[in-house]
Amino acid sequence: MCGEGATAGSILHQGKAKTVYATDRADQVLIVFRDDITAGNGQKRAEIPGKGSLTSRISALLFRELERAGVATHFLEERGPAGLLARAARIVPLEVVVRNRAAGSLSQRLGLPEGEPLPRPIVEHYYKRDDLGDPLVNRDHIRALGLASDDVVDRMEAIALRVNDILTARLAAARLVLVDFKLEFGLAGDALVVADELSPDTMRVWDAESGRRLDKDRFRRDWGGVLEGYEEIWQRLSESPFTGNAACGAGADETGAPRTFTTWVRIMPKEGMLDPQGKAVRDGLRALGFTGVADVRVGKMVQLVLTATSEAQARDDARSMAKRLLANPVIEDFSVHVASPGEGSR
């Protein structure tokens, strides 16, 4: 979604429910939310007049909440009834899905009853490829396809979990349950920003008391009342008081009081950078008869025991430490791994 070279008003990208236009500034784009609604990777489609305006307004409201809580997004301001002005960003070809309860494809794949709360949020990655049906991929797939560096994937996961804390709290204030949601990320310069949209088109939102579905599942499953569901989400969000940092605090409370997290920072010489140490070790291994050693690279592992209120915070803290001291960004890449409870030290 980079606007360089395009004349203002020309279409940069036509998605299933949004159109991205160039503006008179190369670093900004205009995203217009259309009334189209699709499901099953475009298999099923319809037009619901008024939907585009709702998804646009809900997105703007939620982007503002993220920005207030210190999460960088591509959102700049609202434009017209169904448009957002956004920072131009190169979209990472991965969708990041965070799930708090089982639903949709997760229920189908793993046989979990829909609505079952998960002991901790599940983060999934999907490869953005319409012709393949946006398949689920793991880290090895991401590396094999070169979709994003380990560092970018780590950062996306950490941000996604933080977004989960913020949105869960914000929706709870409107008596809504955030079941799951999809995020897309963009690189605007060096900054990794939350991009795309935050609306019932990309998240499952249930009424907290009755469990009534208010999101795109109403369309997917032909229950009707799609616009009414979206309208209700908008009404409740816009009427519920903005609680600012208190909302974030409520989200963090779910993860509890400060705990210790064993965290590992893995530091490697940048891809393609000469690693004489690795070369020497490779030659040594070959001399020992390990003829199958094609390549060796030598990095470092730093184990940290951190006090933090959530796993996301521990990961953020470790990332800051890696950036400022543990790794030299000129020559090294790093990734952060936080031990799950009980994983202990290895």
Next chain:
Amino acid sequence: MKWAVAVFPGSNCDRDAYRAVADVLGDQAVYVRHDASSLLGADAVILPGGFSYGDYLRPGALARFAPVMEAVRSFAEAGGPVLGICNGFQILCEAGLLPGALLRNAGQRFRCQPVCLRVENSHTPFTGRFHAGQVIRMPIAHGEGNYFAPPEVLDELEQQGRIVFRYCDPDGRATPAANPNGSARNIAGICNARGNVVGLMPHPERAVEPFMVSTDGLALLAAVRDWLQATSTSPPDGNSATGGVQGAC
């Protein structure tokens, strides 16, 4: 003039540097410890070679947090001459006072030998007694002197005349064979944009007396005196902190 020689735990060329400026050059000199908060009124500062903090994590990575580095940073920002030699160069890069980083030598060996250097920039406080293109000789002794920076940074250094020394053959040709450690573009030393902070891998303090490789190191250190004199006579409203260097670098 008065020199400050920084001493970190693990510095091991501090005495050589002190001796070069105090005994051979005949200037005043003081040691400033890693935990000092001032440079004791020095006119120029040397970050000497060695293995500060055992080279733990990366060479220079921990030295940059020593309290004395705050004083060095302020001094550098005010335009004072700062010379980083070997590990001192690594510290300047880690501290962000110079761009790039020093990697392990490409040949996987610790290189300890005399080298020829071509002077590329004779306008820094340390190179005023040389002329551009002059070939000088000094020893190197390092395992991690392979200068690296992204290509755009290297281009910027070239364009701004901030490459101060290049490894070369005795005829001044910067050939791959004359490059002892794999440094990008044969770079042996660079300076900051203002020109007052210079870092190099070779050891000028080990080339100051007739029995040594050369006395070119002495010319490098002695140049600072000329530079200070030139700047002290320049108009007070002008570039008094950097003299003629600002325009050149």
